[in-house]
Amino acid sequence: MCTNSISKLRYIVLIIGLIAPISLQAQHSHFTAADQTHSDDPRGTLEMDWKLPNITKVVTAAWGFSFGIETYPRKGMPIQTLVDGKICQTGSYFSFDVDDDFIYDVDEDITLTVLMRDKGCENFTITYDKNVQSMAQVFATSTPIGNGWYEATVVLERARFVNSGHAGTDFTITAIGADAFNLKMDETHTLTISNITITRDKKVATAKPKGKLKINTADENGKIVPARIGIYALENNWMPLPSNKAIGFDYFSDKKNELFLRSQGWRPDYWPSENRHFFYTDGNYTANLPIGKYKMIISKGPEYLISETEFEIKQKEITDLKIPLKRWINMPENNWYSGDAHIHFQRTKKVNQSLNQIIQAEDVHVSNILEMGNPGGTHFHQYAYGKEGQYINGNHALVAGVEDPRTVHHGHTIALNVTKNLHNRDDYFLYHKVLAAYKKQGGTTGYAHVDRNWFNDEGGLALDVPLGVIDFLEIMQYGEMQTHLWYHFLSLGYKLLPIAGSDFPYLDHPGSVRSYVKIDGTFTPENWFKGFKAGNTFVTNGPMLSFLVNDMPMGATLELKKGDVIHVKAEVKNYIQIDTLDCLELVINGEVVKKVKATNGANTITLEYKQTIEKGSWMAVRASGKDRALAHSAATYVHIDSSGHLQKNTLKETAQEQIEYLETLRDNNLKELLEIEYHEAAPGINELWLKHKDEMNDRINEVIKIYEDLLKNNQP
DSSP states (O other): OOOTTSOHHHHHHHHHHHHGGGOSSEEEOOEEEEEESOTTOTTOEEEEOOOBTTEEEEEEESSEEETTEEEOOTTOOOEEEEETTEEEEEESEEEEEEOTTTSOSOOEEEEEEEEEESTTOSEEEEEEOBSSOSSEEEEEEOEEEETTEEEEEEEEEEEOOSSOSTTSOSEEEEEGGGSSSSOOOSGGGOEEEEEEEEEESSOOOOOOOEEEEEEEEEOTTSOBOOEEEEEEETTTOOOOOOOTTSOOEEETTEEESOEEOOOOSSSOOOOSSSOOEEEEESSEEEEEEESEEEEEEEEOSTTBOOEEEEEEEOTTOEEEEEEEOOBSOOGGGGTEEEEEEEEOOOBOGGGHHHHHHHHHHHTOSEEEEEEEEETTEEESOBSOOGGGGOEEETTEEEEEEEEOSEETTTEEEEEESOSSOOOOGGGTTOHHHHHHHHHHTTOEEEESSTTSSSSOHHHHHHHHGGGTOOOEEEEEETTEEOOHHHHHHHHTTOOOEEEEOOOBTTSSOTTSSEEEEEOSSSOOHHHHHHHHHHTOEEEESSOEEEEEETTBOTTOEEEEOTTOEEEEEEEEEOOTTTOOEEEEEEEETTEEEEEEEOOTTOSEEEEEEEEEOOSOEEEEEEEEESSSOEEEEOOEEEEETTOOOOOHHHHHHHHHHHHHHHHHHHHOOOOGGGOTTHHHHOTTHHHHHHHHHHHHHHHHHHHHHHHHHHHHHOOO
C-alpha cells in the first residue's frame, strides 16, 4: 500500500525489494499493472496474476486482515516459482475469491484440496466466510505424496462465500509462521502452493420462494431512527444477506453493508444469537427473504433495551414490522453524552450522512474519526479538520482527529479535536514536538492501546507524561480495561484522563466501548471536549456510573486540610439483559478501600464511604459484571494544603518502573519488522531513527532525571 506521496511505480519497486531476500526459485514478480485495490488501503493489497479453476481473483497483502484474523507477511510477499514444470506461488498470505457462478451465498460444506511444495507447508491456516460463525479459522496439515510434493484436503463446514473477506474474497490460506505478531522469519513464514481444487459437497438446492419484509425502527418518541439489526432463520441460524437498503460503508477499502461482532477476546459484546453478523439501517428497511420463520435482534447502543422479535415470511406476502425501541436509561437527559475516541473511516463530505447514520445506530454522540499515520504516510484521510471537519446531526457528531505519530518503537498516539494534521516524517520519532503542537491547536492528546503490550506504549508514556504533552490514556478497548500504567502515573502525581476507543475496523464495531462526558449547556462537540478536559467522564461498555466526593464531580480537585473528612457517594446502574452486576469498588491511591457486591441480581449498586483525610490522594470508582460489564470513572483529586496527590509510599516502585522503561527505550534497537504497515513504514526508517536517536536519548536522560528528582525530593 502506498500513500498519495508514494507513486505506484515506487511501490512496485518497493515490493520487489521486499520479496527478493526470500526468493528460492524466483522467476519474476507476478503482480499486475493495476495491483492496488485502493489508494487508501493500509493493508497494501495487491491482486495477483494467478489463474486457478473456479477462482476469479487472488489477492495478497503486506498486512493481511480477513474475517477478523490478522496475518503479517512483512518480507513474505509472494513470488512465482516453477517446480517440476508446475507454476507455484511462494508467499505468506493468499486470499481467494471463488467464482460467484460456481458458489455464492450458500450454506454447505465445501472441500478444498491444496497441492503444495515441501518447505513450510506441513501446517497452515485457513480462514473463511462461514455461516453463523463470524471468525472461522481452520488449522490444516498436509501429507507427503512423493517427490517433495504435499497435499491437504480440508472441509470448510457451513461455508457462506458472499465475498465478505479481504478485497471481496471468500477464504484465505496463511503460512503458520506469519499468523502471529512476531519476528519469526524462518521457512514456516512462507508456503508454496501450486493448485487448489474446490468441490461442492452437495447439489445446489432449489431456491425457496420469497416474501417481502418491511421494518421500521422508532425511538421512545416515535421518531424513525437508525439501528443495528440481525435477522436469522430459526431453522439453522442462517442470516440472509442484507438488501441494498442496509447502510453501505468502507471497511478499510472494501465496500460492505454488513459486519460481525467480535467473538474472541476477553469479554466479547453481548448479542443474543450465536450468529453475530449484523447490518445497519436508517430506520426503514425492506428486503425479499426466502419463506420461513426468523428471529430478529435490534439494538441501538447501551442505553436502549435489545429488541427480539420472531416473525414468519410467507410467499408473495408483506411482513410489516414496526419495532419501538425502548430505553432503560436516558443519559442525555442529565447532560451525559457518549463518545468513541478511536474510529477509522476514510471520510469525504459525501459519506458524512451514511457514517453519521451508523453512529446514530450505535447512539455514539461524539465519534472521533482518526486519520492514521506511520513514518511512510497516512490512511483513512479526512477532508478537513476543526469546525470544517465536523459533521453534526442533532446531538450526534463526527469529528476529525489523528492517530499519529505511531510506531512500534514507543507507541501509538492520538490527538482529538485538532485543527490541522501535522504528519511530519522529518521529526517522526520526536513525539513530544507534534503532541505539543496539537495541544497548541486546542487539541487533546494521549496514547492508544495502553497496557496491551503491543507497541511499547509504556516506553512512550514514561517519556512523554512528565513533559506535559499527554492528557489521556486509552484504557478501555477490545472488551478489556487496563489500569496498571494509569494508576501508577496518578500515584506519581500526574493528572491523566481515561478514555475508551473501539479502534474500528481493526478491533471492534464503533461504540463497542465509549466515554461518557458531562457537558454544560447544549450539546456541541466543543462542549463535549470541554467537559472531557474538565475530567467529568467515565469509560464503559454498558454500566452507567455516578461518583461524587464531597458533592464534587469526577475530575475535580478538592483543596482540603489535614483532618478534613471526605464523603464519597457512588452508584452504578446496568442493563441486566446484557450482564448481571457483580460489584462496585472505590479505589484510593491504587488500592480498593471499599467493595460493594450486588445482591439478588440487582441492576443497581450504591456505595458510600467516609474517611478523615491525612494526605493528598486520588480516588475513583470502578464497576464490573459477572460476565462482561465494565466501567471506570475518571479520578478525583484531594490535595492537602496544595501538596498534590503524589504517593510517597509507592514512589520507589512507580518511579523506578518508569526509569526502567526509559532505559529499555534508550537501549532498544529499532524493530521495523514489527510495524504493522511494514511495507510502507520500513523504507528509510532506520536512517530516520538514527537521525533522531541522539535527541531522543537526550530527552530520555532528561526525563530519567525528573523521576530521580521525584525520588530524591519525596522520601516517605
